[in-house]
Structure formats: structure tokens, C-alpha cells
Amino acid sequence: xxxxxxxxxxxxxxxxxxxxxxxxxxxxxxxxxxxxxxxxxxxxxxxxxxxxxxxxxxxxxxxxxxxxxxxxxxxxxxxxxxxxxxxxxxxxxxxxxxxxxxxxxxxxxxxxxxxxxxxxxxxxxxxxxxxxxxxxxxxxxxxxxxxxxxxxxxxxxxxxxxxxxxxxxxxxxxxxxxxxxxxxxxxxxxxxxxxxxxxxxxxxxxxxxxxxxxxxxxxxxxxxxxxxxxxxxxxxxxxxxxxxxxxxxxxxxxxxxxxxxxxxxxxxxxxxxxxxxxxxxxxxxxxxxxxxxxxxxxxxxxxxxxxxxxxxxxxxxxxxxxxxxxxxxxxxxxxxxxxxxxxxxxxxxxxxxxxxxxxxxxxxxxxxxxxxxxxxxxxxxxxxxxxxxxxxxxxxxxxxxxxxxxxxxxxxxxxxxxxxxxxxxxxxxxxxxxxxxxxxxxxxxxxxxxxxxxxxxxxxxxxxxxxxxxxxxxxxxxxxxxxxxxxxxxxxxxxxxxxxxxxxxxxxxxxxxxxxxxxxxxxxxxxxxxxxxxxxxxxxxxxxxxxxxxxxxxxxxxxxxxxxxxxxxxxxxxxxxxxxxxxxxxxxxxxxxxxxxxxxxxxxxxxxxxxxxxxxxxxxxxxxxxxxxxxxxxxxxxxxxxxxxxxxxxxxxxxxxxxxxxxxxxxxxxxxxxxxxxxxxxxxxxxxxxxx
Numbered sequence: 001x002x003x004x005x006x007x008x009x010x011x012x013x014x015x016x017x018x019x020x021x022x023x024x025x026x027x028x029x030x031x032x033x034x035x036x037x038x039x040x041x042x043x044x045x046x047x048x049x050x051x052x053x054x055x056x057x058x059x060x061x062x063x064x065x066x067x068x069x070x071x072x073x074x075x076x077x078x079x080x081x082x083x084x085x086x087x088x089x090x091x092x093x094x095x096x097x098x099x100x101x102x103x104x105x106x107x108x109x110x111x112x113x114x115x116x117x118x119x120x121x122x123x124x125x126x127x128x129x130x131x132x133x134x135x136x137x138x139x140x141x142x143x144x145x146x147x148x149x150x151x152x153x154x155x156x157x158x159x160x161x162x163x164x165x166x167x168x169x170x171x172x173x174x175x176x177x178x179x180x181x182x183x184x185x186x187x188x189x190x191x192x193x194x195x196x197x198x199x200x201x202x203x204x205x206x207x208x209x210x211x212x213x214x215x216x217x218x219x220x221x222x223x224x225x226x227x228x229x230x231x232x233x234x235x236x237x238x239x240x241x242x243x244x245x246x247x248x249x250x251x252x253x254x255x256x257x258x259x260x261x262x263x264x265x266x267x268x269x270x271x272x273x274x275x276x277x278x279x280x281x282x283x284x285x286x287x288x289x290x291x292x293x294x295x296x297x298x299x300x301x302x303x304x305x306x307x308x309x310x311x312x313x314x315x316x317x318x319x320x321x322x323x324x325x326x327x328x329x330x331x332x333x334x335x336x337x338x339x340x341x342x343x344x345x346x347x348x349x350x351x352x353x354x355x356x357x358x359x360x361x362x363x364x365x366x367x368x369x370x371x372x373x374x375x376x377x378x379x380x381x382x383x384x385x386x387x388x389x390x391x392x393x394x395x396x397x398x399x400x401x402x403x404x405x406x407x408x409x410x411x412x413x414x415x416x417x418x419x420x421x422x423x424x425x426x427x428x429x430x431x432x433x434x435x436x437x438x439x440x441x442x443x444x445x446x447x448x449x450x451x452x453x454x455x456x457x458x459x460x461x462x463x464x465x466x467x468x469x470x471x472x473x474x475x476x477x478x479x480x481x482x483x484x485x486x487x488x489x490x491x492x493x494x495x496x497x498x499x500x501x502x503x504x505x506x507x508x509x510x511x512x513x514x515x516x517x518x519x520x521x522x523x524x525x526x527x528x529x530x531x532x533x534x535x536x537x538x539x540x541x542x543x544x545x546x547x548x549x550x551x552x553x554x555x556x557x558x559x560x561x562x563x564x565x566x567x568x569x570x571x572x573x574x575x576x577x578x579x580x581x582x583x584x585x586x587x588x589x590x591x592x593x594x595x596x597x598x599x600x601x602x603x604x605x606x607x608x609x610x611x612x613x614x615x616x617x618x619x620x621x622x623x624x625x626x627x628x629x630x631x632x633x634x635x636x637x638x639x640x641x642x643x644x645x646x647x648x649x650x651x652x653x654x655x656x657x658x659x660x661x662x663x664x665x666x667x668x669x670x671x672x673x674x675x676x677x678x679x680x681x682x683x684x685x686x687x688x689x690x691x692x
Contacts, residue, residue, distance in 0.1 A: 100133045102148045104315055107236065107292055109155060109255040115242050119159035124152070127167045128174055128233070136288055136295040137309030138265045138302060142232040143170055143223070150259060150293040150332075151221070151235025158216045158241045164208040166200060172269075172677025173199035173497075173669075176208060177224035178237060179370060180354055180607045182564055186210040187502060187627025187654075188663050190563055193225050193678070194495020195630050195646060196502045198666040201673040206666060215566075216241035217354030218257070218328040218372040226679050227268035227636040230334040232293075234259070238328065239354075247356035247457040250348055250376045253323040260329060260367065260391045260411070262286035262336035263295070265305060268636075269677065275637050278482040278685050283335050283556075283637035285403045289393055289411035291315050297408070314412055317389070319379050321417040326350070328374045331367045334636035336393040337446045337557075340365040342415060343387045343435035347375040349454070353566070353606035356457035363438050366394070366449050368559035370608045370634035379417050387435040389413040397446040397557065397613075446557040447612035451569060455602050462568040462600045462620050466589030468523060469547040470538060474611060474633070474643060475554045481686045486633065486643025491536035493632075493644040494681075497674040498667055501530070501537065501646055502628040502659070509655035520651055539648035543624040546647075547589040548631075550619070551577055552611035558638060559610045560617065562647075564629040566605040567621035577616040589620070608634060626650035626657075640679045 126145045133142045133149055145151040156162060168174055177191035189210045190196040200206045216239040223233035236257040245251070264271060264286050271284040288295060294315045299307035319325045328351070331338055341364050348359035351374035359376070367373055381387070392410040395401040403409075414433055478484045485492040496504075508516030508529060515529045523540050530537040540546070547570070552558055571583045580587055584596030592599050611617040632644035648654065667674075 100131055100142075100144060100147060100149055101135070101311075102150055102152070102293065104292060104294070107153055107257040107259070109238060109257070111254065113155070113240060115157065115240050115244055117157055119157065119161070121161040121163060122154070122156050123163040123165070124154070125165045125167075126152075127169055129169045130171055133232075134308060134312065135290055135293050136263060137297040137299050137307045137312045138287075139306045139308070140265055141267055143172075143174075143228055144232055145235065149232045150261075151233065153235060153257060154221070154237040156212060156237075156239055158239055159211065159213060161209065161211045165205065166208065167205045168200045168202055170677075171202055172228070173201045173225055173674055174228060174233065174677065175199050175224045176221050176233075177563075178208075178210070178219065178221045179561075180215075180219040180372075180566075181210065181212060181237070182215060182625060183210055183627070184213060184564075184625050187564070187625075187629075188659060190627070190629070191221075191224050192500075192563065192630050194497050194500050195628055197500055197663055198503075198669070199225050199497055199674050199678070200666060201669040202676060204666065204669065207662065212239050215239060215354055216244065217351055217356070218330060218374060219354060220259070220330050220332060220372070222332065225677050226640055227272055227334055228677065229332065230264055230268040230271075230636065234261075234332045236328070236330060248326070248350055248374075248376075249457065250324055250350060250359055252326040252376050253320055255326040255328070256317070257292070257328045257330065258389075258413075259290075259292050259332045260338045260340070261290045261293070261331075262333035262393060263288045263290045264334075268334070272637070272640060273680055276483070276641060276680060281476075281478065281484050282399075283635065285398060285400075286333070286336055286393065287404050288408045289333075289336070289338075289391060291389075291391055291411045291413050295411050301405075314414060316414045316416060318416050318418045319377070320420055320422075321379050321385075322420060323379055325377050325379065326374055327377060328372065329365065329367055330372045331369050333369050335369065336395075337369070337397065337443075338365075338367050338391045339394055339443050340367060340389075340391050341438055342377060342389050343433070343437055344381050344383060345377055345387065347377045350374050350376050350457075352451065352454065352604060353608060355566070355605050357604065358455040358457055360454050362449075364440060364443070366443060366447075368446065368448070368557070368608060368610050368634070369636070370559060370561050371606075377415075379415075384433065384435055386414055386416045386433040388433050388437070389415050390437065392442065394443050394446055396442065396444040445612065446610070447615070448572065448610045451604055451606075451609075454604050456604050459602075460605060462570075462603050463545040463622065464600065465545065465591050466547040466620060467544040468540070469549065469588045471549045471551065472645075474550055474552050474558055476556065476638065476641065476643070481682070483682055483685065484641065485682075486638050486641040488536055488643065488645045491532055491645060492534060492642030493536065493639075493646075494534040494642065495678075496535075497678060498671050500628075500667075501535065501648075503664070503667070505529075505628060505648060505654060506657050506659055509651065510657070520655065526648070534642075536645040537628075537648050538645070539651055540623045541651045543622065543650070546621055546623050548617075548619045548621075549577055550611045550617040552613065552615050552617070555613045556635075556638075557610050557612050557615075558633040558643065559608050559635065560619075560631065561608045561634045562619075562621065562629065562631045564625045564627060564649075565621045565623075566607050567609070567619040568600075568603040568605055569609050570600075570603070570618040570620055572609065572611070572615065572617040574612060574615045577618070583618065623647065623649040626653040628654075
């Protein structure tokens, strides 16, 4: 449940340019901690010379000069040939040759989409390349798909087959995870390095092919090698259903994606080294935020950065007046929660992580990293013709909530009313919205909204009895060599990039390896076939109903994501887990207590839910999807610190599998190639042992 304090409405901020969109057809003690004593904004130009490869320190230092020369060349090319050819004072769609900014209209869904079309195969060819871009004005190296940022939208129908041919021309290895997609029968296409596949090393190609069955709604894809998503490797994925209009109870005229990103001016590789090095007890604080890859910073406030905001704009949404419009919000960020609002407008929340909801009205939306919410906005206000959409990072959860500085913690978009029947909006006026922010104060805790008040539009009851219940202690702990790492119980995850868990499991089970055969009928923690210290695996044979009790002993929140499944949220709260009786359930989840017959009614299913700081979270899911599935905190810095584990489901079926040859071929690359762009090994700092 959200709690607010009153605040004085803010004045509208000034900016020089806007970009129009159209389509013709813990507070302290309760939050995450900062890097000690560092002001990221004042890091200086030298930070552009960070080597992309995460190897030993001496290699990185030895490459500074070469990296600097390469960056300078890329920067000159970018300024002269990419951003220099656009005059944003004019209303343009940035389709020009070499333009790295993806046209805003690419995130507006097709209004003529055929929900009843026969299933088909949709093919994409993506080349992943390194570019230099300035989304908010500050130049930095980025990862792009086909030279543009953010990534393209995948729009399809339930039952369609998706084929994506990836050509990795980046200097680092990579992989793509399709967040929230079940991948039933195609576990090896889940895109999780060290878990389901080896990375796609530089210069190699790989084809992702899977069918989107049994689900619809709002999803996204992102890089799953270290924190590459933060460098630009992400994009939306929307799945339509023939029943979409039936379960979306408010008819809407337009439909679009709104991606929210906490934005860093430095490469994630360098930030990750700093976050994981001895003595660090913090996650990097973002320098600002983007909406659909757009924002405009005041370069005069960034004297130590190479900055040019003349080609930067705020996003602008032209919405037909007196109509309903669907906005699909996706938090694609690495760390920050966002509080989202539209001045002077209530909205109806109608979807959470691909689950359609009965309309629930609110004027604020709290969204954690990797969560998705659809809202339906009615453009029926009469106080003006334009309004601010505000996406504010919840900095109260950080130890130093004054960062990243006044105004830099908020990304804005302009919503302009378009007269009915007018296909295109008029040219942008120089005036900005004068709309008033809601008087409710800023959220001070990073925790999920009160989802118990949400009613799913389609009844999908949770199983009454859990076959297994597991207690997971989550924490960030300081251990040997002053290294802070993420733990589930006593395990901190380290991916094996050359022998992913899925490959080792299939090989061991199919060849009747003695270690795997001895545990093939086990339900529970497998500490025989897997190293419990760095490879925490819980396995099940057959179809089982599983409860997870996550007790968070950390002051920071942890948005938990389970690959390949949706789960029911049985409960969440602050303090120690009060027990199953508090939920109206029998011990170990083995049924419903008398007098609590409605305890499992109307629970929503989603794929990301949060264990708040010093809080608890109880989830129930059906382990019926064969394969190895990651379960991890979706704050990228936490998961890369090791706050991740795995579930091996349907061992009986996995034992019959063969890994596709194309996947095995990826693993033939040398380990040095596979580790490019990966998180640094612990041995980087202590110089001996495996550590990886």
C-alpha cells in the first residue's frame, strides 16, 4: 500500500525543444547505498576511456590511450554525421541516414492491428553495434540494435513464432533475454548467459526462435550479459490476444509503449567494477532518467562532460481529446523505481506484467525495475491543452536522496490534446505546459503498490495446496577481501559462461552421469550435482506447486523476477514473515484454514514482485515448465553481485533433451572471448583461486 505526504505543487520546468510523436496508420536506512565519496557527475572526461572488456586492471589501464583515440574518432563521426544533420526546431521524424535516435512513432502500436489474424512467423535481423550517442546531451559509448537506440518494438499475436537473427558486431559478448516470455519447450532460447546459453561472442551470429504461446500483454527484451541493458540494449515486446478487447474493460483509441530508464553517463562495465570492488557497499546512482530514450539536460550544469543538447528533445505525445488512451509503462532500468503521474489526470490501471486487470483508478503509479503496467488515460480535462507526464525516480530509497541533483531525478513528457478528427497535431508551440502536479507528496519507500486491491480480469485461481515450501534468506553481505556480494541463503551466484547450467544438466541427465543419476528423482535443493556455494539449484520432477518465502535481511528492496513463469503473490509486508496462518493458510501452504475460504481468491499473477527492505514476500508458482530458470533480483547491480539462483523444473523431461547444435557452437568460443563484457571475477582483486 502506498503512503504519501502533502507537497506543494511544482512549477513547470523550462526546456528548449520537444519532439512530437504521431503515426499515420529509504529514505536513509530504508534504501540502497551509494558509492562512497564519489560524485559521478564530476568524474571527468577520462571516464570515457574505460575499456569495454572487463579484464584485469592492468589490461584496462594499458588500453586507455587506444580507447580514447577510438572514442574521439567515433565522437567526431557522430557529431558530424549522426546528430549534426537535424534541426529540432522543425518538427521532424528522425529517420535520416546515420541517426541513432529511434523515431518516437516506432513505439505507437498499429491502430489497424488484426487481433484475429492467423498465426504467423515474424522475422527480424538485428546487428548489435557499438556507437557514441547523446540521448540527453551527454556523449557516451552505447550499444545499439541496427545503429539505433532504444531497440525496435516487437509486436505480434499470441501463437506467433518469433525469429531474430542476431549478428554481434559489438566488442563484447552478449545475449538477449525476452523478459516474461515462458519459452515453454525452448528453454535454450531464454537468453540467460551462464544459465541457458553461452554468450554470443564478438563477430558471431545466433538465431533466437520461439513461439509466444499461452500469454499476452506487455513485455520487453534486454541484454543479459552483465548490465548491458543499461548501455542501451533493450526494447519492448507486445503480444496481442484475440480476447484483448474483452479483458481490457475500457475501450481506448490509441495504444503506445512508454519505457522508463534510469540513465548513467558512464559505461556499465566501469560502474560494475566500482560497485563490486573491495570496500564498496553500494549500487551506482544514475545521473538522470529517460523516457523512450529521450530527455534534455542543461549542459551548463555538466562542465566536466562532453555535452551537446541541441539535438535532444523531450518526448511529446499527441492524444486525441475526449478519448481514452492506453499507455504501457515499462521500467527498463537497472536500479531506480519510478513514480509516474500525469498532471490533473486520474488513470485506470488495467494490466500488470501481462495480466489484465479490472480497472483500478489512481493518480500515481509505483513501478520497480522490470515491472510493467498499462494505464488508460482519459483526455477530458478542460484546464489546458497540454499537460506534464512525470516519471520521477524514488530517490528517498537511496542513502543520499539529494542525488542526482535537483530536476535530474525526473524525466518528463508533454501530453498535448489533439482535436478529434485531426490526423496530425499542429506544430509545437514555444510554450510549455502550465499544468499542476498532484498535491500528494513523493513516495518515500520502494515497495509494490497494494496489489491485493487489484482484481484480475480473467480468473486464474492459485492451487490450494503447495507441494513444497522453501525459505530463502536474501541479503547483500560483506565477506572475504571486503567484497559485498548478494546471497540467497549461503549461496552467491557465479555464472559458468562456457558450461551453462542447462547444458551441464542435459548432458549429465542424458548420459546418466553418476552424480546426476543419483539425484534425478530428487525434489528440493540439489547440492550433489551443483556447487551450492555459487550454483544454488532447486529441482523438481513432474509438475509441482511451489511456495517461495523470501525474507529480506537487507535494508534495500529486491524486485524478484522468475524466468519462464508467472507466480501468484500470496502476501508481502514489512518485518519478519508472520507465518502461513497470517495468510489464512495451513502450515507449509498445505491448504486453506477453516474460515479463510477466500484466502486465494482474486490473486494476481505477474513475474516481478518486491521484497521490501527488511521485509518479506511469499510467492506460489506451478513448476510445470521444463528447463532451468533463473530467479533473481532485477536490480542489475544486485543480481551481478550474485543475488540469483535457479530452478530446474520437470527433470524427467529435461533428461530427454538435446541442446541444439547452434547453442553448443556458441560455447566453442574461447573463454576469453565469452567473458568480454561479463562481470569481473572476485579473483580480480585477490589474485588467486577460481573466484569467478
